[in-house]
Amino acid sequence: MTSGAALTVAGATRAFGGVYAVRDVDLTVAPGELRAVIGPNGAGKTTLFALIGGQLAADAGTVRLDGVRIDRSPPHRRARIGVGVVFQSARIFPGLSALENVMVGAHATTRAGFVTGALRLPAHRREERLIRDRAGECLRRTGIEQWAHRPAEHLPLGQQRALQLARALCGQPRLLLLDEPASGLRAAERENLAALIEDLRGSGLTMLLVEHDVGFVMRLADRVTVLDLGRVIADGTAAEVRADPCVIAAYLGTGAATGAAA
Numbered sequence: 001m002t003s004g005a006a007l008t009v010a011g012a013t014r015a016f017g018g019v020y021a022v023r024d025v026d027l028t029v030a031p032g033e034l035r036a037v038i039g040p041n042g043a044g045k046t047t048l049f050a051l052i053g054g055q056l057a058a059d060a061g062t063v064r065l066d067g068v069r070i071d072r073s074p075p076h077r078r079a080r081i082g083v084g085v086v087f088q089s090a091r092i093f094p095g096l097s098a099l100e101n102v103m104v105g106a107h108a109t110t111r112a113g114f115v116t117g118a119l120r121l122p123a124h125r126r127e128e129r130l131i132r133d134r135a136g137e138c139l140r141r142t143g144i145e146q147w148a149h150r151p152a153e154h155l156p157l158g159q160q161r162a163l164q165l166a167r168a169l170c171g172q173p174r175l176l177l178l179d180e181p182a183s184g185l186r187a188a189e190r191e192n193l194a195a196l197i198e199d200l201r202g203s204g205l206t207m208l209l210v211e212h213d214v215g216f217v218m219r220l221a222d223r224v225t226v227l228d229l230g231r232v233i234a235d236g237t238a239a240e241v242r243a244d245p246c247v248i249a250a251y252l253g254t255g256a257a258t259g260a261a262a
Contacts, residue, residue: 003031003032003174003204004031004032004033004174004175004204004205004206004207005031005065005066005082005174005175005206006028006029006030006031006064006065006066006067006206007027007028007029007035007052007063007064007065007175007206007208008027008028008029008062008063008064008067009025009026009027009028009048009051009052009061009062009063009064010026010061010062010064011024011025011026011060011061011062012024012025012026012027012048012051012058012060012061012062012063013025013058013059013060013061014047014051014056014057014058014059015059020230021044021047021230022044022047022048022051022058022227022230023044023230023231024061024231025044025048025061025227025230025231025232026232027048027225027232029175029206029208030206031204031206032201032204032205032206033206033207033222033223034197034201034206034207034209034220034221034222035207035208035209035221035222035223035224035225036208036209036210036211036217036220036221036223036224036225037049037208037209037210037211037224037225037226037227038210038211038212038214038217038224038225038226038227038241039226039227039228039250040228040250040251041212042229043226043227043228043229043230043250044227044229044230044231045210045212045227046088046179046210047230048210048227049177049179049208049210051063051071052083052177052208053075053078053083053085053177054070054073054074054075054077054078054083055075057071058071065078065081065082065083065174065175066174068081070083076108079107079108079171079173080108080109081174082172082173082174082175083173083174083175083177084105084168084169084171084173084175084176084177085168085176085177085179086164086165086168086176086177086178086179086181087164087179088179088180088181088183090157090160090161090163090164091164092152092153092155092160092163092164093152094151094152094153095151095153096151096152097148097149097150097151097152098139098144098147098148098149098150098151098152098155098159098163099132099135099136099139099148099149100152101152101163101167102135102138102139102163102166102167102170103131103132103135103170104167104170105135105138105166105167105168105169105170105171106131106134106135106170106171106172107171108171109171109172131170134170134172135166135170136148138166138167138169138170139163139166141166141169141196141199142162142163142165142166142169142196143162143192143196144159144162144163144166147159147163157184157185158185158186158189161181161184161185161189161193162192162193165178165181165196169200173205174205174206175205175206175207175208176200176205176206176207176208177207177208177210178197178207178208178209178210178211179210180210180211180212180213181193181197181209181211182194182211182213182216183212183213190216194216194219194220197209197220198220201220201222209221214251217238218238218242219238221238222237223235223236223237224236224237224238224241226241226244226246226247226250228246228250233246233247233250234246234247
């Protein structure tokens with residue numbers, strides 16, 4: 001696993017039809033840190049996730065990885081410099097095996113050019129073997145190696161989620177973005193996911209976890225940022241955030257924050 005990168009978001013703002021989904025959000029994640037972003041429905045979590053991953057462009061603000069601006073780069077360029085993304089909905093390539101789906105995640109790290117690949121030159125074959133081995137290791141790490149040669153679309157939901165995570169890891173990310181990875185999983189699958197996330201944190205990978213399940217977050221995150229109505233209303237350790245009156249009010253619906261809904 002490569003070393004984790006520092007993420008810095010400054011003044012991130014995005015509006016839709018004059019309604020702010022995210023407004024003046026600042027967020028810093030240290031190398032190797034697991035930072036969680038939580039908030040009630042409509043808080044702006046998914047919008048912030050997309051601004052960092054590159055699926056949406058910000059109206060204002062900056063996103064930096066190790067001090068270098070990436071907010072003007074498309075998603076594939078962010079992937080090349082080490083941003084891995086795991087979306088809430090399982091995204092697979094039908095017709096490919098689970099192993100082949102994971103190998104796709106390494107596209108941003110390949111070195112062999114088009115001609116080398118088209119002619120199947122030795123450099124291309126060596127690289128393909130290395131990627132296949134890496135993909136197999138990622139399947140093993142996510143606990144689904146027994147599904148390696150099964151068509152990806154035939155995997156159950158939990159295994160499809162794990163497959164998407166394995167694909168992101170195959171790209172050797174320095175920053176891993178996770179959008180509600182526990183959503184829809186059964187209890188045993190959630191426990192396996194929590195153990196994997198803890199293992200990844202132990203390896204030094206920087207992670208940003210966007211999650212609706214507060215209990216899942218509080219047991220894993222080093223620090224927690226809370227959004228409500230597009231703004232940051234709290235930031236701190238799990239214990240600090242859990243006791244924050246603004247956070248309690250936001251989840252109870254008593255109007256702790258001001259602004260427009262995301």
